Amino acid sequence: MSKLFEATTFGPYQLQNRIVMAPLTRSRALDGDIPSPLAIEYYEQRASAGLIIAEATQISPQGKGYISTPGIYNAAQVQAWRPITSAVHARGGRIFLQLWHVGRISHSSLQPDGALPVAPSAIAAQGQSYTPEGFKPLETPRALELAELPGIVAQYKHAAELAKEAGFDGVEVHGANGYLLDQFLRDGSNHRTDAYGGSIENRARLMLEVVEAVVSVWGGDKVGIRLSPLSPFNDIKDSTPQATFSYVVEQLNRFNLLYLHLVEGATGGPRDVDGGFDLSELRRIFKGLYIANNGYDKAMAETAVNEGKADLVAFGRPFISNPDLVHRLATGAELAALDPATLYGGGAKGYTDYPALSA
Ligand code: 8OZ
Numbered sequence: 130m131s132k133l134f135e136a137t138t139f140g141p142y143q144l145q146n147r148i149v150m151a152p153l154t155r156s157r158a159l160d161g162d163i164p165s166p167l168a169i170e171y172y173e174q175r176a177s178a179g180l181i182i183a184e185a186t187q188i189s190p191q192g193k194g195y196i197s198t199p200g201i202y203n204a205a206q207v208q209a210w211r212p213i214t215s216a217v218h219a220r221g222g223r224i225f226l227q228l229w230h231v232g233r234i235s236h237s238s239l240q241p242d243g244a245l246p247v248a249p250s251a252i253a254a255q256g257q258s259y260t261p262e263g264f265k266p267l268e269t270p271r272a273l274e275l276a277e278l279p280g281i282v283a284q285y286k287h288a289a290e291l292a293k294e295a296g297f298d299g300v301e302v303h304g305a306n307g308y309l310l311d312q313f314l315r316d317g318s319n320h321r322t323d324a325y326g327g328s329i330e331n332r333a334r335l336m337l338e339v340v341e342a343v344v345s346v347w348g349g350d351k352v353g354i355r356l357s358p359l360s361p362f363n364d365i366k367d368s369t370p371q372a373t374f375s376y377v378v379e380q381l382n383r384f385n386l387l388y389l390h391l392v393e394g395a396t397g398g399p400r401d402v403d404g405g406f407d408l409s410e411l412r413r414i415f416k417g418l419y420i421a422n423n424g425y426d427k428a429m430a431e432t433a434v435n436e437g438k439a440d441l442v443a444f445g446r447p448f449i450s451n452p453d454l455v456h457r458l459a460t461g462a463e464l465a466a467l468d469p470a471t472l473y474g475g476g477a478k479g480y481t482d483y484p485a486l487s488a
Pocket of ligand 1: 154185195305306396
């Protein structure tokens, strides 16, 4: 057997294997951004992953951008997350929570008091928002005031504290896929002229302050970050991605983070995207563990781990339709196809009813 299936040390934890369940938005949360009770069984079924990174979870009502995504900003949400983390632990698994603020990838119909979504600058992303009234174009967001930024950092810190109360083993800062922290980082979406815009140092400031705040709650050895340097997802653009991301990753070393998790291509799309970008440079700079993601199959994952190109490999979509993905990969069993119609929203169908082979 290859290293992929062997137990491994992960900061203070021992994982069953090097296979990670990637964070996956499934849009089954209840009113009040309460995780669905179905999520207990859903995550429990997938607990043979070495690590589960639970779905992107908004740190505040303002951080929400899609219907039926869960939150981690109040006591009712903590109560609903607890049986989820317990169920995973009872199966010998580990589970982190992904902390999320969507920034401009939202719509006033999803925001408190119908306010505009917030962002570094009043620049709309091209795209659609799935609102309670169906698809609508993304709106031009309101640029956050300088005086509001400490409040954003405080939202992340509060969410990190609640994630601890909810029994998670750690947290992942969602710095990827064109959401708020990525919007600040990139010069396509950040035209600010204050200390949070302009130079790469300034554009990276909010992300680094957020990481510092989250690390103050958890310690660096229980915090990871996800970045997507090559992904055009959510209309994100940067004129100098190599310089931007090399700087950020070098600065992240200050916090002795547990891991860096990269989407190695277009989110949910091809690995092979143009950009003249050398991802291995980021690997070289970063001092913690590396989780590789995007379009891996068994052979690619084994090669990456055996050659030391990745410490762990995160699988997304294959985990949706294969709750026992680790077993299937280990034995070479066929993988079940997923039903795109039940990806987002609804109930148990396409969520907890994909069978394991051994069932
Ligand atoms: C797909 C649909 C909705 C959200 C991400 C949280 O890209 C997401 C997401 C993906 O990180």
